[in-house]
Amino acid sequence: MVAAFVPQFGVQPVWISGLLVLCVGLRWWAECARGLLVNAWIRTPLALLCFFAVFQTYQTFNGVEAGSALLSVMAALKVLETRKQRDLFVLLFIALFLVLSGFLVEQYLWSGPYLVAAAACITTAWFAASRRGSAKSAGWYLRHMRRHLLLASPLLLAMWILFPRVPGPFWAIPTSSGDSFTGLSDKISPGDISRLSQSEAVAFRVNFEGATPSRESLYWRAIVMTKFDGRSWAANKPTKTVNRDQSVLPVAPRPTRYTITMEPTNQHWLFALDMPTEWSGRGIYRTPGQTLQRTRPVEKLLRYDATSHLQYTANTQLSSFARRRYSELPPNNNERARDLGRSLRSEYDNDLELVNAMLSRFRNEPYFYTLQPPALGRDAIDAFLFDTRRGFCEHYASSFAFVMRAAGIPARVIAGYQGGERNPIADHLTVRQSDAHAWTEVWLPERGWVRVDPTAAVAPERIEQNLDSALRESGERSLSAFDFQFVERLRLAWDMVNARWNEWVLGYGPETQQKFMRALGLSDPNWRDLTIMLAIFLVGIMAAVTIYLWLIHQPPRPDDQKRLFLRAQSRVGVTAHRGETATAWALRVSEVQPENGLAARRFARDFLAARYAGNLSAAGRLKSSLGRMRRRPGVRLRRLGRRSGNTDAS
Amino acid sequence: MTTQSPNKFSMRWRFPDWRKPFRKLRRAGDSRLSRWVKRRQGDDQLPLTLRSKRIYILPTSVGVTFGIVCLAMLLGSMNYNNSMGFALTFLLVAIGLVAMHRCHQNLSGLKVVSASANPVFAGETAEIQVRLENDGRSERLDIEAYVGAAFSEASDVPAAGTAKVTIPLSTERRGFAIVERVGLRTQFPMNLLNTWTWMYLSTRCVVWPRPAVDAPARPDTPSPSGNKGGSRGDDDLVGLRDYQDGDSPRLIAWKTLARSDQLKSRQMSGGGTSTTWLEFDFTPPGDLEYRLSVLARWIIDAERADENFGLRLPDQEIPPNHGLQHRDRCLDALAAVPPGEEYRLA
Numbered sequence: 003m004v005a006a007f008v009p010q011f012g013v014q015p016v017w018i019s020g021l022l023v024l025c026v027g028l029r030w031w032a033e034c035a036r037g038l039l040v041n042a043w044i045r046t047p048l049a050l051l052c053f054f055a056v057f058q059t060y061q062t063f064n065g066v067e068a069g070s071a072l073l074s075v076m077a078a079l080k081v082l083e084t085r086k087q088r089d090l091f092v093l094l095f096i097a098l099f100l101v102l103s104g105f106l107v108e109q110y111l112w113s114g115p116y117l118v119a120a121a122a123c124i125t126t127a128w129f130a131a132s133r134r135g136s137a138k139s140a141g142w143y144l145r146h147m148r149r150h151l152l153l154a155s156p157l158l159l160a161m162w163i164l165f166p167r168v169p170g171p172f173w174a175i176p177t178s179s180g181d182s183f184t185g186l187s188d189k190i191s192p193g194d195i196s197r198l199s200q201s202e203a204v205a206f207r208v209n210f211e212g213a214t215p216s217r218e219s220l221y222w223r224a225i226v227m228t229k230f231d232g233r234s235w236a237a238n239k240p241t242k243t244v245n246r247d248q249s250v251l252p253v254a255p256r257p258t259r260y261t262i263t264m265e266p267t268n269q270h271w272l273f274a275l276d277m278p279t280e281w282s283g284r285g286i287y288r289t290p291g292q293t294l295q296r297t298r299p300v301e302k303l304l305r306y307d308a309t310s311h312l313q314y315t316a317n318t319q320l321s322s323f324a325r326r327r328y329s330e331l332p333p334n335n336n337e338r339a340r341d342l343g344r345s346l347r348s349e350y351d352n353d354l355e356l357v358n359a360m361l362s363r364f365r366n367e368p369y370f371y372t373l374q375p376p377a378l379g380r381d382a383i384d385a386f387l388f389d390t391r392r393g394f395c396e397h398y399a400s401s402f403a404f405v406m407r408a409a410g411i412p413a414r415v416i417a418g419y420q421g422g423e424r425n426p427i428a429d430h431l432t433v434r435q436s437d438a439h440a441w442t443e444v445w446l447p448e449r450g451w452v453r454v455d456p457t458a459a460v461a462p463e464r465i466e467q468n469l470d471s472a473l474r475e476s477g478e479r480s481l482s483a484f485d486f487q488f489v490e491r492l493r494l495a496w497d498m499v500n501a502r503w504n505e506w507v508l509g510y511g512p513e514t515q516q517k518f519m520r521a522l523g524l525s526d527p528n529w530r531d532l533t534i535m536l537a538i539f540l541v542g543i544m545a546a547v548t549i550y551l552w553l554i555h556q557p558p559r560p561d562d563q564k565r566l567f568l569r570a571q572s573r574v575g576v577t578a579h580r581g582e583t584a585t586a587w588a589l590r591v592s593e594v595q596p597e598n599g600l601a602a603r604r605f606a607r608d609f610l611a612a613r614y615a616g617n618l619s620a621a622g623r624l625k626s627s628l629g630r631m632r633r634r635p636g637v638r639l640r641r642l643g644r645r646s647g648n649t650d651a652s
Numbered sequence: 653m654t655t656q657s658p659n660k661f662s663m664r665w666r667f668p669d670w671r672k673p674f675r676k677l678r679r680a681g682d683s684r685l686s687r688w689v690k691r692r693q694g695d696d697q698l699p700l701t702l703r704s705k706r707i708y709i710l711p712t713s714v715g716v717t718f719g720i721v722c723l724a725m726l727l728g729s730m731n732y733n734n735s736m737g738f739a740l741t742f743l744l745v746a747i748g749l750v751a752m753h754r755c756h757q758n759l760s761g762l763k764v765v766s767a768s769a770n771p772v773f774a775g776e777t778a779e780i781q782v783r784l785e786n787d788g789r790s791e792r793l794d795i796e797a798y799v800g801a802a803f804s805e806a807s808d809v810p811a812a813g814t815a816k817v818t819i820p821l822s823t824e825r826r827g828f829a830i831v832e833r834v835g836l837r838t839q840f841p842m843n844l845l846n847t848w849t850w851m852y853l854s855t856r857c858v859v860w861p862r863p864a865v866d867a868p869a870r871p872d873t874p875s876p877s878g879n880k881g882g883s884r885g886d887d888d889l890v891g892l893r894d895y896q897d898g899d900s901p902r903l904i905a906w907k908t909l910a911r912s913d914q915l916k917s918r919q920m921s922g923g924g925t926s927t928t929w930l931e932f933d934f935t936p937p938g939d940l941e942y943r944l945s946v947l948a949r950w951i952i953d954a955e956r957a958d959e960n961f962g963l964r965l966p967d968q969e970i971p972p973n974h975g976l977q978h979r980d981r982c983l984d985a986l987a988a989v990p991p992g993e994e995y996r997l998a
Binding site: 129544 | 714717718721725728729730732733734735736737738739740742743744745746747749750751753754757760761787788789790792793794796805806807808810811812813839840841842843
């Protein structure tokens with residue numbers, strides 16, 4: 003019962019957890035020390051008070067959090083008044099709903115073990131609650147629970163794989179409020195990404211179909227920032243657009259296909275390699291900025307397939323409206339940077355040469371790449387470009403885009419991730435928050451949008467290797483720097499476990515199911531086929547379960563006793579000679595191993611009675627007397643894990 | 653786990669019984685079902701082994717709730733497309749399905765050896781004793797026997813063992829109570845499903861007349877031997893003889909038994925030869941049942957006093973004898989006095 007509350011403890015206000023502990027304690031006291039059960043005159047106002055408090059805390063009864071808080075309160079109070087068997091069942095049902103609501107709030111790797119543990123606890127409690135005859139020991143219920151869950155597990159597996167997964171919500175889901183996720187935001191101010199780069203949290207994982215592209219080309223675009231307000235770059239409101247326009251044209255016909263498993267962000271944007279040309283998944287579309295977005299925010303693990311072309315041209319034509327938008331700068335700030343742009347313009351006619359000139363400025367003048375950039379004043383771009391000259395990728399990207407716009411070249415800042423860590427064990431790429439990156443795109447006539455990464459000009463190691471090595475060059479180190487190979491391997495293995503769990507459990511949805519079915523050689527089964535298959539499997543498994551249950555209720559066979567005798571021999575390490583009776587064997591055992599003598603003689607007596615006189619109760623005793631024989635030290639167990647006395651007939 | 657003791661302080665407010673119409677419906681369905689089952693199975697002979705053909709299974713109210721909860725969870729999981737929610741739901745469904753099979757197998761294959769009832773006085777609680785035998789390797793748990801709404805306590809039949817379950821039944825009228833249908837049920841392991849079987853055994857329970865409390869004094873009738881009943885000599889021990897069935901335990905020579913392991917009865921002077929006739933005609937005229945009650949009281953008293961007594965009824969005469977067996981025989985005769993007929997219990 004208590005197990006159901008465990009995940010709630012972290013989530014809910016302290017007072018609910020306190021109430022629960024208090025109620026269970028009171029009940030315990032009432033049960034053990036004959037304390038008073040709290041009577042209804044106290045319980046009813048208490049319940050009303052608690053409901054009111056829940057409403058006060060959440061301002062609603064609707065939604066997952068408030069709902070589960072309400073359930074917790076109800077469960078806590080129910081503990082107080084539980085008296086009849088019916089109350090116990092009500093409590094167990096509440097516990098089930100609590101477990102479910104725990105999953106609705108969040109799902110992790112530990113959700114799996116937690117589910118098993120919670121199911122074990124609740125089933126055991128259920129067995130105890132529904133027992134009619136004389137009460138049994140906790141071990142007895144646990145044994146029955148174990149057998150029950152073992153029998154149930156194949157059914158669970160069949161339903162898990164074959165139950166037709168239907169995409170999409172049927173009714174509006176109340177969005178969880180105030181959930182903050184680490185990750186990008188649709189606005190970049192200096193210092194945002196350097197803060198993010200301290201986090202080792204996984205942003206997404208990528209499985210490439212075929213070879214992984216080289217590191218320098220792994221630019222995962224997520225958000226296109228077009229608006230500059232004097233300090234920060236921000237994205238436009240997500241706009242739905244022509245789904246498959248001709249804005250991106252592949253240069254070389256070599257597509258890169260991959261599957262991304264992304265962690266929940268509560269945001270609309272998805273990640274795609276520069277530039278996405280094809281994608282699959284419900285509600286996913288491409289924005290005018292060539293990023294992928296989803297109509298619903300990504301509230302839980304999401305898997306989608308995408309195809310990108312690493313060599314491309316994008317938007318070779320730019321409308322005058324778009325041109326104006328991408329060159330727009332707010333007046334009255336960063337005047338020095340504006341002047342820089344104007345002077346570059348007067349110096350270079352060719353846009354490309356202008357871009358290169360700005361890049362060589364970053365490369366040749368003393369600019370530094372650092373995680374701890376100094377604070378910048380009001381005119382952040384000016385301060386960075388001309389005074390501090392120390393910054394992280396967002397400083398370089400935003401100031402570069404600013405200067406380009408000042409020079410009249412359409413430019414935009416792209417936020418996303420760069421690179422990723424290849425996990426050779428699992429053969430996937432793990433992209434972490436620390437890989438967050440910002441770069442720019444400038445629009446050149448004839449060539450369209452061209453990616454320009456000013457950070458690469460300052461710290462090429464950042465792009466070629468990763469943040470760690472880039473910072474090492476500059477004498478800094480980020481938080482995670484594992485140098486030990488063993489630890490490194492362990493970390494990669496753990497990453498793989500997480501990825502597999504995400505892929506096959508948390509992310510198992512309509513798409514994965516279809517994929518799995520295809521892998522099994524079934525071409526695109528629809529939900530009807532799946533239902534039929536599920537029915538066939540369920541009937542088959544249940545038939546097996548029935549046969550097993552029927553078998554264990556059959557009278558013992560003579561062979562059983564013979565097998566038990568053989569097991570007894572191997573257990574004590576004394577083998578019966580050919581033609582030796584069980585009694586003679588037992589006598590020999592008592593000579594060699596006096597501590598096993600009694601058990602062996604008893605076993606022999608029951609063996610004879612069961613085998614030759616058909617004495618059923620003696621047959622029933624055989625197993626327990628076998629358990630009473632002590633294993634001879636040094637004898638290797640033939641069957642590990644098969645402990646003595648695990649029969650239920652005790 | 654539960655404490656059944658009523659709470660002194662509990663509020664005396666009852667929720668309107670919304671289940672009443674359901675119960676009515678259920679009872680109607682039950683009797684229909686019973687008739688159908690009876691047609692299907694016919695009368696049963698003991699001993700019998702319960703096979704799937706005669707085992708029925710339906711969800712209990714907890715089971716129905718469980719099903720609804722599973723459905724709700726499934727809808728919720730589908731809506732949120734929540735993987736762990738699916739896992740939990742499927743696990744619950746799997747647990748329910750396994751519970752169904754375990755419940756069924758728990759009863760299937762059980763042997764019913766006998767069902768019998770000891771005679772009782774009207775108004776007392778009769779006990780239908782059902783003997784169960786399990787020759788399997790696994791124990792069978794939480795088996796309950798029932799007649800109508802009267803249930804025995806749940807008991808376990810150990811592996812390769814036997815168990816006896818007792819159904820308490822209240823009797824009202826003198827005569828022969830016929831228990832037409834004895835049910836066996838189990839809701840093991842999770843109370844989700846009710847597996848049951850009905851056996852049409854027509855078990856007979858003799859219901860003796862309730863002994864009258866205010867019975868008139870037992871008449872002293874002249875016995876054929878001339879001696880007066882009740883004037884038994886004061887424990888004059890005549891000698892010992894071999895124990896015969898029906899001898900009162902009070903006559904057993906316990907000391908001799910302890911000494912020599914031989915069961916002997918003491919022979920008393922006088923008592924052995926005095927004979928009383930208990931006659932229907934001696935009872936106060938009036939209501940037949942009352943007269944039989946008086947007779948029952950006399951019989952009991954006579955046996956307690958360890959007398960030789962005979963019984964004379966309008967249509968029957970039981971020669972004088974003594975002992976418990978004789979008493980029971982006489983009481984059986986009272987139960988059978990017309991219109992002491994067979995009637996159905998439950």
